[in-house]
Amino acid sequence: MEKIRVDVNSATVELVELRERHSQLERRLSELDRHLSLTPDEQLERARLKKEKLRTKDRIALLAAESATASTPSNGAPPGTRPAA
Numbered sequence: 001m002e003k004i005r006v007d008v009n010s011a012t013v014e015l016v017e018l019r020e021r022h023s024q025l026e027r028r029l030s031e032l033d034r035h036l037s038l039t040p041d042e043q044l045e046r047a048r049l050k051k052e053k054l055r056t057k058d059r060i061a062l063l064a065a066e067s068a069t070a071s072t073p074s075n076g077a078p079p080g081t082r083p084a085a
Helices: 008-034 040-070
Strands: none
Touching: 008 040
């Protein structure tokens, strides 16, 4: 299995930015959902936002998993612990 190097600092910054973007998308989708009916443009916007929100959520999950993998020692022991002798 190929090991992936993750710069924890840049991954953390990207996670924060992605979570903020996800929240923005959620708020806009909530605004659109409050409308009784949507114009064709709003329908297209809603579909685009839903797709972007899903891609953002997937990227957040991927970065979180990579970050967790990068912070776990190769011996399988939790970070900050010593391997058994």
